[in-house]
Amino acid sequence: MTAKFITLEGGEGAGKTTCLKHIEKRIKEAGIDLCVTREPGGTRTGEKIREILLDRGNFDILDETELMLMFAARAQHLNELIRPTLVTDTWVLCDRFTDATYAYQGGGRGISSERIAELEQWVQQGLKPDLTLLLDLPVEMGLKRAGQRSSPDRFESENIAFMERMRSSYLEIASREPERVKIIDSSLTLENVLSQIDFVLNEILNEVDSG
Numbered sequence: 001m002t003a004k005f006i007t008l009e010g011g012e013g014a015g016k017t018t019c020l021k022h023i024e025k026r027i028k029e030a031g032i033d034l035c036v037t038r039e040p041g042g043t044r045t046g047e048k049i050r051e052i053l054l055d056r057g058n059f060d061i062l063d064e065t066e067l068m069l070m071f072a073a074r075a076q077h078l079n080e081l082i083r084p085t086l087v088t089d090t091w092v093l094c095d096r097f098t099d100a101t102y103a104y105q106g107g108g109r110g111i112s113s114e115r116i117a118e119l120e121q122w123v124q125q126g127l128k129p130d131l132t133l134l135l136d137l138p139v140e141m142g143l144k145r146a147g148q149r150s151s152p153d154r155f156e157s158e159n160i161a162f163m164e165r166m167r168s169s170y171l172e173i174a175s176r177e178p179e180r181v182k183i184i185d186s187s188l189t190l191e192n193v194l195s196q197i198d199f200v201l202n203e204i205l206n207e208v209d210s211g
Contacts, residue, residue, distance in 0.1 A: 003086045004204060005127070007097040010135030011167050012156050013145030014186045015193065019135060020095055022194050023201065027091060030205050035085045038095035039073065043080045046073040054153040063109040070101050071119045078124065097129060099173055099181070104155065107169025108162045131204055133197060134174055137187040139163040 008023065010016050020036070027034045040050040049069050052058060061069075074097075085092050098120055105111050139160060146156055174181040182200045186193050 003089050004091045004130045005082070005086060005094070006091065006204075007094045007099065007129040007132045008135070009096060009099045009103070009132055009170060009181075010186065011103075011137070011139065011142045011163060011170070013142030013147075014135035014137055015145070015190070016095060016135060018190065019133070019184075019186075019193065019197060020093070022197060023093060023133070026198065026201050026205070027093065030208065032205075032208065033088075033090040034093055035081070035090055036093045036095075037077070037081060039077060039097055039100065040070060041073065042077040042082075042094070043073075045076045045080075049073040054155065056152070056154045056157055058154060063105065063111055066109065067101070067105045067111055067116065067119070070105065071123050074098070074101075075123045078127065083127070094129075097132075098124065099132060099134075099170065102173060103166045103169040107165040107167075108158065110165075129180065131200070132181045133184055133200060134170055134181050135184050135186040135193070136167070136170065137185070139167055141187055 006023070006027075008016055008020055024034060024036050039046070040053055041047045049072060053061075053066065053069055082092055082094070098116075101120075102113060102116055106113050106116050143156075143160075143163065146152065171183070174183050184193060184196045184200075188196075
């Protein structure tokens with residue numbers, strides 16, 4: 001069996017935490033070894049970078065600095081955790097990955113996709129997720145949910161226009177790579193959202209059973 005690399009993406013208030021736990025449960029119930037991680041983060045160095053990036057007090061971080069910090073954390077993550085884990089035939093489930101960079105730093109900040117692609121190739125050397133679940137919902141609905149959850153971090157504090165550009169970028173990625181990126185309508189009830197996720201997961205888990 002070849003280990004799978006699965007990522008979960010989505011805007012603010014999309015319900016990633018709840019959905020991540022559900023995906024983890026489904027995969028483990030299938031008898032598959034699984035490592036759950038997140039970006040930015042996943043390693044000691046990555047978590048330190050995460051603190052810098054999410055701190056609302058760091059309003060003066062340049063867009064270019066933000067982008068390079070994301071990939072610095074990702075380089076550490078890939079070499080210290082993700083690649084070594086996949087080699088042991090253990091699946092990896094990651095809360096956000098490079099699609100988030102194209103959405104937030106690309107769509108949101110306006111950094112060119114060509115610049116991001118250069119860093120992606122350098123750091124990842126062709127490694128991409130086998131499956132990405134994109135939790136999608138209207139921006140205002142997501143921000144309302146996020147506001148009820150906790151005080152906003154640096155990204156959650158961005159304006160509506162930023163969030164709309166970010167969402168559009170996510171949807172553009174999904175339209176370009178429909179085999180990898182599966183859109184989950186997370187504006188619906190939790191039961192419905194989890195049902196959509198199960199439908200997608202069943203396909204990849206059935207591949208394991210048939211293999």
